[in-house]
Amino acid sequence: MLPLRNKHSPQVLRCDAAMRSQGRGRLPSIHGMQTRRSQQGESPPSWQMIGASKSANYNQQMQKQMGWSDPYQYYPDRGLYYHEVAPNLFCGSQPQSPDDIQRLRQNVGIGTVVNLQQDKDFAYWNVDHGAHQHRASEIGLNIIRCPAQDFDPDSLRAIIPSAVRSVQQALGRGEKVYVHCTAGLGRAPGVCIAHIFWFQEKTLDEAYNHLTSIRPCGPKRESIRGATFDVLRGGTGENLIHLPPNAFDNVSRDERAEIQRRILA
Helix, strand or coil: CCCCCCCCCCCCCECCCCCCCCCCCCCCCECCECEEECCCCCCCCHHHHHCHHHHHHHHHHHHHHHCCCCCCCCCHHHCCEEEEEECCEEEECCCCCHHHHHHHHHHHCEEEEEECCCHHHHHHCCCCHHHHHHHHHHHCCEEEECCCCCCCHHHHHHHHHHHHHHHHHHHHCCCEEEEECCCCCCHHHHHHHHHHHHHCCCCHHHHHHHHHHHCCCCCCHHHHHHHHHHHHHCCCCCCCCCCCCCCCCCCCHHHHHHHHHHHHC
């Protein structure tokens, strides 16, 4: 059973417990999709202390762990980089400062942020998450944490159901949702693809191709397939090697309804 969120109890918890309070905002979309990057000079002062070497090391590790022959790159000095991958659903890179949190609220109208980073990610990038939470509480933005290990497909698989639940609950309240990890290239798009797969009439391949055609990235497809198995069969990370390679690439109408029921139960 996924943890329940009481919308009347504004607590800072992991997954499905939002920071106070609930936000609202509207921003006209362009052809239903948006792509934004912070203006030059908007990157936080902490970047100056991080140095380009950390970015280079991170990109090298990302290429190795994700198995990308033509690796996608993360450039934190360029600020927020995100796309609207479905109506009111945004996928992007990490906010690095309280000002980034404010930009998401004021410039984009984000009401809920689903943060997939672990504490060690904050430490590596010198991100003061407590300051982010404080700013969010001041401006009426929810922050929900669903931590997953970077570059770990099994860890991503484990948190996808709870993260998708947080996304769907916020969308159901009429909010715009921003899902992010560090670079917005693995964990965050994985969660967004799972949401599109489970809550729209799309196969896994269609959902995957839809998102990656908007936001170039390479999330682990098997994490989403595994999470689909877990929700439908009550699994907890079981190896799917005994199943056909296309198992859980698609679901019937009844299975999709059952996924939605279990996610929101």
